[in-house]
Amino acid sequence: MSLGNTAAAKRPVLEAQGISKHYGGIVALDKVDLTLNEGEVLAIVGDNGAGKSTLIKALTGAIAKTTGVIRFDGAETQIDTPGDAKTAGIETVYQDLALVNEISITKNVFLGREIVRDDWLGRWLGVLDFKKMDAEIRDLFDKLDIRIADIYRDAEAFSGGQRQAVALSKTVMFGKRVAILDEPTAALGVRESKMAMDLVRSLKDHGLSVIMITHNMQHVLNYCDRVMVLRLGRLVAVRDVADVDGDTLVGLITGAKEAGAQA
Amino acid sequence: MSNTDGHSGTSNPGTSAAWIVRIRHDLMQIWPVLASLILIYGFFFTMSPPFRSIDTLLSIFGQASILAILACGTTIVLISGGLDLSVGSIFAVVGVSVGIFMAEWGLPPFAAVCLGLAIGAALGALNGTIQVLTKVPAFIVTLGGLTAYKGLAEILASGRDLSRFPDAFKFFGTGNAIPMVIMFAAALLTGLFLTKTRLGNRAFAIGGNEEVARLSGVPIAKSRIYYYMLGGLLAGLAAMVEVAKLNFAMPARGQSYELYAIAAVVIGGTSLFGGRGGVGKTLLGMFIMQTIIVGLSYLGVGTSYQRIAIGAIIIAAVYWDVWRRTAR
Numbered sequence: 105m106s107l108g109n110t111a112a113a114k115r116p117v118l119e120a121q122g123i124s125k126h127y128g129g130i131v132a133l134d135k136v137d138l139t140l141n142e143g144e145v146l147a148i149v150g151d152n153g154a155g156k157s158t159l160i161k162a163l164t165g166a167i168a169k170t171t172g173v174i175r176f177d178g179a180e181t182q183i184d185t186p187g188d189a190k191t192a193g194i195e196t197v198y199q200d201l202a203l204v205n206e207i208s209i210t211k212n213v214f215l216g217r218e219i220v221r222d223d224w225l226g227r228w229l230g231v232l233d234f235k236k237m238d239a240e241i242r243d244l245f246d247k248l249d250i251r252i253a254d255i256y257r258d259a260e261a262f263s264g265g266q267r268q269a270v271a272l273s274k275t276v277m278f279g280k281r282v283a284i285l286d287e288p289t290a291a292l293g294v295r296e297s298k299m300a301m302d303l304v305r306s307l308k309d310h311g312l313s314v315i316m317i318t319h320n321m322q323h324v325l326n327y328c329d330r331v332m333v334l335r336l337g338r339l340v341a342v343r344d345v346a347d348v349d350g351d352t353l354v355g356l357i358t359g360a361k362e363a364g365a366q367a
Numbered sequence: 368m369s370n371t372d373g374h375s376g377t378s379n380p381g382t383s384a385a386w387i388v389r390i391r392h393d394l395m396q397i398w399p400v401l402a403s404l405i406l407i408y409g410f411f412f413t414m415s416p417p418f419r420s421i422d423t424l425l426s427i428f429g430q431a432s433i434l435a436i437l438a439c440g441t442t443i444v445l446i447s448g449g450l451d452l453s454v455g456s457i458f459a460v461v462g463v464s465v466g467i468f469m470a471e472w473g474l475p476p477f478a479a480v481c482l483g484l485a486i487g488a489a490l491g492a493l494n495g496t497i498q499v500l501t502k503v504p505a506f507i508v509t510l511g512g513l514t515a516y517k518g519l520a521e522i523l524a525s526g527r528d529l530s531r532f533p534d535a536f537k538f539f540g541t542g543n544a545i546p547m548v549i550m551f552a553a554a555l556l557t558g559l560f561l562t563k564t565r566l567g568n569r570a571f572a573i574g575g576n577e578e579v580a581r582l583s584g585v586p587i588a589k590s591r592i593y594y595y596m597l598g599g600l601l602a603g604l605a606a607m608v609e610v611a612k613l614n615f616a617m618p619a620r621g622q623s624y625e626l627y628a629i630a631a632v633v634i635g636g637t638s639l640f641g642g643r644g645g646v647g648k649t650l651l652g653m654f655i656m657q658t659i660i661v662g663l664s665y666l667g668v669g670t671s672y673q674r675i676a677i678g679a680i681i682i683a684a685v686y687w688d689v690w691r692r693t694a695r
């Protein structure tokens with residue numbers, strides 16, 4: 105239970121307690137707690153293999169957690185499949201698993217939530233309404249300033265930055281409450297990184313609460329409200345971003361600095 | 368939009384830009400296959416005067432039609448990243464079953480056909496269900512189905528004379544024309560399914576990257592069962608066209624059809640690894656294969672040598688698929 109100041113004043117959207125994940129004898133995640141407050145951007149940092157991706161996969165039903173309880177809007181919620189998370193209003197961009205190369209941008213954005221025609225063909229045979237899906241994507245890309253014209257082309261034809269922008273746009277389109285992003289700027293150039301982070305900011309402006317995994321300390325300091333640090337599967341610190349600097353964070357990540365009380 | 372069936376251009380989604388992008392994309396993918404077909408046909412055309420007749424051309428289409436109907440189902444299953452080796456045996460079970468329904472039970476053709484389709488669908492769905500429940504690989508489950516369903520067909524047929532069917536049923540096997548019409552209808556419906564419907568579109572996503580599809584909330588297991596079900600249904604349809612054409616049913620029919628179907632699908636350019644393909648490609652692949660078989664027999668090449676030729680072409684087609692994947 106956090107005794108903090110600013111953060112505790114806000115209402116928590118998503119709370120997780122005692123999340124563990126064991127792979128056989130390997131403890132990838134050891135009883136980690138997490139609180140995401142309404143309207144904040146929460147960063148998760150840690151070295152490679154610290155358990156960041158495992159944590160958000162366990163949170164969103166992508167993998168079965170070994171132990172742990174999840175509360176959404178204060179009520180205990182079963183999130184056992186990715187579908188459960190989406191139903192709750194949580195939209196996730198997983199690391200390296202954002203798009204299917206073989207299908208178009210439109211089909212990627214709407215995968216799993218395709219719009220069917222508003223007639224008997226749609227209702228009975230699941231005939232898709234491509235016109236409507238294309239139009240919604242054009243609106244969305246306009247709004248987010250994503251410059252991709254040929255949304256009919258297969259996803260593999262696009263650059264890393266464009267693909268990441270498409271993946272992020274999915275969270276704007278469908279995320280009702282929470283967006284979770286696993287390294288949204290990994291392998292992106294300077295310009296593309298800035299574009300991705302602007303999208304993160306606009307998620308916040310759209311009223312979503314955001315969890316973002318990153319290795320970029322500058323992004324934590326510039327775009328996030330709080331930060332949690334994982335090391336070897338354990339939670340070692342939670343801080344308000346206002347109270348830390350880059351060196352402190354690096355110290356916490358590597359273990360050079362031992363953590364005191366949580367923010 | 369990895370689909371190349373000729374009809375898909377007629378009612379395209381979206382603006383004219385979508386239309387142009389898709390046509391260009393399809394042409395880029397399909398030209399090597401189309402060029403091969405023309406070259407192969409041209410080769411036999413120059414080599415063998417009797418091959419030049421229009422009757423030969425029609426018989427190529429006619430002989431291709433039954434296998435092509437079955438291969439429509441194979442196309443769906445392969446696009447979804449699956450594999451069904453049992454459709455040749457499903458073909459045998461359905462052929463024998465409709466024989467029994469009409470020759471022994473005296474059921475009217477319409478009822479026999481409906482039951483035949485249902486049996487094909489059920490056996491296909493059983494393959495899919497066993498796979499998703501046990502997680503045993505498709506190759507093994509459907510290899511089991513290949514022998515088990517074959518045994519079932521033999522048991523059903525033993526001691527029975529399954530021949531001399533009603534004219535209304537035999538109509539479906541009339542000449543080359545009616546099987547061809549059924550083939551094109553089956554291909555059209557399969558193409559519409561793959562390009563226009565939610566379930567059909569998800570086959571590309573599941574075959575392309577099952578994990579991403581799962582994380583996107585696509586129900587993988589349920590969808591897969593449907594794809595195998597459709598594969599079985601189309602195998603059943605093909606079986607009934609053949610029974611109508613031959614006017615008898617026996618459990619030996621359908622032998623190796625699954626392999627010829629897979630060969631045609633892959634020759635046409637549908638990926639053996641899932642995620643890409645289309646039913647128009649499958650028709651082209653089937654025509655290529657059938658042209659080679661018919662052409663070689665016109666040149667006096669025996670069936671054993673024909674098999675060797677087809678085998679070599681399959682390997683070449685898969686090599687091309689692998690090469691395309693790595694070249695990107």
Ligand SMILES: Nc1ncnc2c1ncn2[C@@H]1O[C@H](COP(=O)(O)OP(=O)(O)OP(=O)(O)O)[C@@H](O)[C@H]1O
Pocket residue numbers: 127130131132150151152153154155156157158159199
């Ligand atoms: N399927 C698995 N089987 C066994 N161990 C696994 C599996 N998935 C992850 N792990 C282990 O769990 C630990 C945490 O992995 P995780 O992917 O969560 O790290 P991460 O913090 O996201 O690292 P990165 O910054 O490199 O993305 C690692 O030691 C990893 O080897």
Ligand SMILES: [Mg+2]
Pocket residue numbers: 156157158199286
């Ligand atoms: Mg990770």
